[in-house]
Amino acid sequence: MLIMNAPGKQQTRLLDNIDSPDDLRRLGLDELTDLAREIRETIIQTVATTGGHLAPCLGVVELTLALHYVFNTPEDKLIWDVGHQAYAHKLITGRRERFHTLRQQHGISGFPKRSESEYDVVETGHSSTSISYGLGLATAKDLKKDRSKVIAVIGDGSMTAGLAFEGLNQAGHLDKDLIVILNDNEMSISPNVGAMSSFLSRKLTGKTMTRLKQHLEERLKSLSSVGENILAVLKKSEESLKGFFTPGMLFEALKFEYIGPIPGHELDALIETLENVREHGQGPILVHVLTTKGKGYKPAEEKPGNYHGVGPFDIATGKPKPSSGPISYTKVFGNTICRLAREDERITAITAAMPAGTGLAPFSEQFPDRFFDVGIAEQHAVTFAAGLAMEGLRPVVAVYSTFMQRALDQVIHDVCLPDLPVIFALDRGGVVGDDGPTHHGVFDLSFLRYIPNLTLMAPKDENELQHMLYSAVNSEGPMAIRYPRGSGEGVELDSEFKKIETGRGELLREGSDVLLLPIGNRVYPAMEAAEGLEKLGVSAAVINPRFVKPLDKDLISLWAEKTGHVVTIEDNVKKGGFGSAVLQLFSEIHLQVPTRILGYGNKFIEHAPQPVLWKNSGIDAPGIIKGALEVLQQTKK
């Protein structure tokens, strides 16, 4: 176990001289081992201050060194799946001196980023893309007669996604030189799930073993005396039978050469294996590497799930630095679904590998039979929910807004076309902060708004969230509720649930000069802006529309006409979003009102704390005041 030096005093004699992997390649094995320790210390010290993906990064320190040591990066292309495990990679590829700026505004990203380094081959954050990217690169290299290598490093959790298998399937078929490193730590964010995961770890259940035995006995008996002999050996024990089924069989069936399992913290074994692969490997090869998530930091090794992604923490105890603030939207969602499920047996909950992040962990404990973690498989989660709904259940698919992008066709084709009562709880709607552009949920209002049959709502606070969830499970047809990352507004939660009528907004404040139309988490800043405007002699009305679809046409058009000016505000891109829906309404009812849409422009948003991003895009209270004054000014000219 790693012994940490006092904060700020770590010895990084070797790391201080690594400006690129070339420097690494000059070291001996002992020095590499020492370097691994220095890198771990640096990661722990830094992440304790900045927050970040601690356990995944600690688990691949030796693997990272071995890969850069053996392969000729950046000519050989090294692709990190998800990219949340790439801190050691960043430290040895020229970003050591900026590492303390990790995930800070204007600092280096928490994920690989092409603009940051030539060693960052792809832009990542969403999982399971590495094999497809890698196969594309390998195929292009082949066509160009370029003999450099392509290596995709993918975790066992990310290997559960359909996309990864689509890549494997084609790779076996094309027979290109692609090296896949399976980083198997038996963990997704939470323990990895699914039949595939049991197969890799060979934790075959009694039932599976019995079935396999029966099947095998029948097949071997049909092979005359050779088969009988093999059977006699295998029958001796269940263990030997388990040994007969290796994880490699799966990949060999997909026409990969399988190598492993290799102990992932032993540099000599890793280097020797990778050198062999580099020298002699041809066609698609999968190297199965066993690692420990959180390796080298006791609290993270013991509870890797708690240290997957962390905020600032105390190194000595591993405890998070205290953060005050109201209850989070996620927690309110998690508590509410448990309360509702106690009364309503139709409610089932589905997550795509995010039980903790979506707040479903309590539900999974209280209603294990009605809880489904499908692995990193958002598309399957949605269609699976459709099947449940067809049988009269009320499935709630809890997924981060950004990951729902994966499942758009399933939402349209499998849920909304047959008009099934599936509820989508879209957490992390709007900007998320430090994870940056791969994770901001700023497109959902736009990509869900146009889908027939779907009702789309966004609560102004955590109290409204619980009422929306209650209303959704007691309605017909598909429903999506979109809410932000982080704390609620600190409002009191009603003890009784209230049914919100679909398509009904609420007038929060009367006014005569301008109508402020904020959606979701922009309602409170808009109320603050209305107070600010009053001090400037401007009377602002504020409506909480609640629904992006269907819009409360009567309420909105009435107050738009009364005030003669409108400002819409959303934590979403402007194109195709809420403001766009309001403009469309005005056009349909032939209402001509000067309208200003506030939201994000047509560019990806970098990482920074949420309040900074809201301010920079003019959707905080001062920005809304400015927007209102501008729209008023417009008609004076």
Ligand SMILES: Cc1ncc(C[n+]2csc(CCOP(=O)(O)OP(=O)(O)O)c2C)c(N)n1
């Ligand atoms: C499409 C998608 N869904 C969900 C996530 C959230 N997520 C990030 S890492 C992770 C677990 C990945 O597990 P694994 O690949 O085994 O990597 P490990 O953290 O164990 O190193 C999940 C579910 C994601 N990044 N992308």
Ligand SMILES: CC(=O)[C@@H](O)[C@H](O)COP(=O)(O)O
């Ligand atoms: C890499 C990844 O996709 C997740 O670990 C994500 O960073 C979690 O985000 P939250 O911290 O918002 O749960």
Ligand SMILES: [Mg+2]
């Ligand atoms: Mg894993």
